[in-house]
Amino acid sequence: MVHRTYGHLELAELPVPAVKDDEVLIRVKAAGVDPGAYYRMVGIPYLVRFMGFGFSRPNQPVAGGDVAGVVEKVGAKVTRLKVGDEVFGASEGSFAEFVVAKEGLLAHKPPNVSWEQAAAVPTSATTALRGVKTAGPGKKALVVGAGGGVGTFLVQLHEGEVTAVCSGAKADLVRKLGAAHVVDYTKDDLGTGRYDVIYDVYGGRDINVLRRRLTPNGKLILLGGKPKGKVIGIGRTLRAMLLNPFIRQQIVMLFVFPTTREFEELGERLADGTLVPALDRTFPLSETKEAIAHVMAGRAKGKSVITL
Numbered sequence: 001m002v003h004r005t006y007g008h009l010e011l012a013e014l015p016v017p018a019v020k021d022d023e024v025l026i027r028v029k030a031a032g033v034d035p036g037a038y039y040r041m042v043g044i045p046y047l048v049r050f051m052g053f054g055f056s057r058p059n060q061p062v063a064g065g066d067v068a069g070v071v072e073k074v075g076a077k078v079t080r081l082k083v084g085d086e087v088f089g090a091s092e093g094s095f096a097e098f099v100v101a102k103e104g105l106l107a108h109k110p111p112n113v114s115w116e117q118a119a120a121v122p123t124s125a126t127t128a129l130r131g132v133k134t135a136g137p138g139k140k141a142l143v144v145g146a147g148g149g150v151g152t153f154l155v156q157l158h159e160g161e162v163t164a165v166c167s168g169a170k171a172d173l174v175r176k177l178g179a180a181h182v183v184d185y186t187k188d189d190l191g192t193g194r195y196d197v198i199y200d201v202y203g204g205r206d207i208n209v210l211r212r213r214l215t216p217n218g219k220l221i222l223l224g225g226k227p228k229g230k231v232i233g234i235g236r237t238l239r240a241m242l243l244n245p246f247i248r249q250q251i252v253m254l255f256v257f258p259t260t261r262e263f264e265e266l267g268e269r270l271a272d273g274t275l276v277p278a279l280d281r282t283f284p285l286s287e288t289k290e291a292i293a294h295v296m297a298g299r300a301k302g303k304s305v306i307t308l
């Protein structure tokens, strides 16, 4: 699935990509979909373009960023992986039959984990894991946006009592994943409780609205955002950072670039069954646009995945 210009995605035939010394070629079995794929496809907010994704057109013409598949070829300096290994991780251009990825951004897929489950993990679960490590154990937490890609991992990974905020349609799912309480925001916004930690995955509420649900020394962890402007799209986060030195509560913004160590840690949790990705729908590669639209509409219960 190719985006040669921003905003336009189409199915096209391209040569199999060449492998550099520190890369491997992967035959893609499944590729996770998340809002990042949409922002990189449309190039909005424009900050995306300044972050190295390409100013006037995408540097990487193939869409997608998360992968699970089989190693087909290894570069000269690759030591940890060999042809035939089953892997998952981060690789720009994963909405394709073949993709190249840095050896350092891949981990072995546990044999008891499906391709779809493994492809659901890279961006969303590492973001959740980083959030949970920032929060620390034993805290009473509120997860805002609990029924989506990142939220369904947060509910499982947070080490303490979780109250999940989601629409009524996702209440059963988040309860099954371990949430002690559920607040349906369509009826009760964020509810009435106070929390040591709030993970804001949805990203559409004013910082002060979220702070009112925090304990006096609580931590607000900003993971997601609803870009309002076309240019920067992180105005709310910047305002929060300016506010931080003047308040007792702590506001932390996380922008996560995953590491192999995190993939390995998550792989261990997948293997022993203490982490189970909540899979929503799978889509064929030809329906990637529909898959992205499904996620961006907030309809996915957990993760949507492209399968090949």
Ligand SMILES: NC(=O)c1ccc[n+]([C@@H]2O[C@H](COP(=O)([O-])OP(=O)(O)OC[C@H]3O[C@@H](n4cnc5c(N)ncnc54)[C@H](OP(=O)(O)O)[C@@H]3O)[C@@H](O)[C@H]2O)c1
Pocket (backbone or CB within 6 Å): 034, 035, 036, 123, 124, 127, 144, 145, 146, 147, 148, 149, 150, 151, 165, 166, 167, 169, 170, 185, 201, 202, 203, 204, 222, 223, 224, 225, 226, 254, 255, 256, 257, 295, 296, 298, 299, 300, 302
């Ligand atoms: N910081 C990072 O490095 C990083 C990494 C990955 C993703 N992200 C960002 O994190 C955000 C979420 O990603 P995701 O993959 O979890 O997306 P997602 O699957 O679309 O989940 C977002 C969830 O928010 C819920 N929601 C919608 N309106 C809401 C409201 N008013 N209050 C509470 N929840 C509401 C949606 O479902 P319901 O309305 O049905 O409840 C949906 O489940 C995106 O902005 C993404 O770009 C950031």
